[in-house]
Amino acid sequence: MAALTEQAISQRSFEAVVSYFEAQSGIRLGPDKQALVQGRVQKMAHERGERDLDRFINQVLGGDDESALTQLVDRLTTNETYFFREPEHFQFLGQLLAQQKPAGMFRVWSAASSSGEEAYSIAMVLADRLGLTRPWEVIGTDLSTEVVRKANQARYPITHADDIPDYYKQRYCLKGHGAQSAHMMMAKPLRERTRFITANLLEPLPDIGSFDVIFLRNMLIYFDMATKADIVRRVLTRLKPHGHLLPGHSESLANLELPIKPVRTAVYQHA
Template sequence: MPISKLEFNQLNRVLDEHTGIRLNFNKADIMASRLSSRLRSSQCSSFNKYYQLIISPEGKDELDVFVDKMTTHETYFFREQVQFEFMYGYLRQKKSRNVPLRAWSAASSTGEEAYSIAMVLDDLFYSGNWSVTGTDISPTAVEMAKEACFALSTVQKIPKKYRRAYCLKGTGQNEGTFTVNKSIRSHCNFCVDNLLKLRTVDYSFDIIFLRNVLIYFDEAKQNKIIDNIIHRLNHGGLLFLGHSESLRKKRPGIELIQPCIYKKVRL
């Protein structure tokens, strides 16, 4: 079903209000494609009717689905593996730390990135003095991250030693899937949050992954998100961006140490 410019603008306004993402009209076909199944499921005869549904009190659950459909992006375990290898080498010097080490997957989607971080931290700090927080704008994605049930076909992205140590193959009704073990999951916490107006993340981190998310925002919103992130990065902490992203504006106390990897050198 084609989407009119008015309908696109209506839905785009809702997307902007709830996520900060605003699409150009050249993305109209993508929006229509992602939402076509939701129109059928919710028995809406047009995108305008769907818009009316998601702004109504009765459409709160469908609004969550709308956000998920429009914000879920590609993710997989150990994406850009060189960054995990750098993190491992950097943190290896800090094994004797007595204070907890905190990591944040700031756009965690369905959890693959957060659990990848967790495997590395458990390998380094097996005494358990670490934690990983995962946040995402999509309630659906957050629930999937908590459930930690992944297609078995994706396990090959995980290094062999971590597959053996942390991954459990599903059986019976869970055949064709795998999960991460309870020990890893006990150190991971997932919640819904908006990077433009953070509510749940009120402490600082030694490691922050903010990858493949800035590209969806305009420059002003990018700067606001980065400021929110850097404010929550500890002295000596690392910030990881996606391979096509960078800090456009130079910020005092933030030093580029590898492509797309920054260190907070002073408060």
């Protein structure tokens, strides 16, 4: 295999990639992200057998290869996530269900779900609190087709299980055997009630119904105030009356003039 090209990205190509990515995701990558963009595009160029970085960018942005354009957006998104991230939210969800058992179908949306760890953490709490006879479901959505594909596989490196409390791990995670021993799989009842589709939160939302709880975490940080308010307003159209919205703990929704009231840290209720 040829060595990874060390060629630097030209300013012109960098700006072209930044503009395309902004048009697709709404996220503006600043000049401080030049090394990151170069590294990720370089890897993609290398995988596709192209050594000249500027020529590769020209070809992808100037051509009509949809799969290359989608892959470019996938590679530039930051998908970091892990099971039971910000555990207070999962405790809150458990308490909410302990206080009052829902009358009908209980639905949770993991908006900007990345590779699914957040949605399956939610599913483990719902399975535990509501069991598998009451109706509930979890929908995950993300801009990146690559992470949505991974989430739908429900298969993770076994090391990711370190973030899952033993109680849940023993009940809802299946350890692989033989050639699969480095991986684990989410249990079938969870997979049957959890599904993922691509959706751009800056565009009209797909027809996914309305939700009792919406997790919208660690995605708003990339946007300015106006865009953030726009995204949250759109997402709120899918929150049931008195439903709860959970942004990341470092994402303030103050001063956005939204129809929500704070309930506790990083938990809001539809007003």
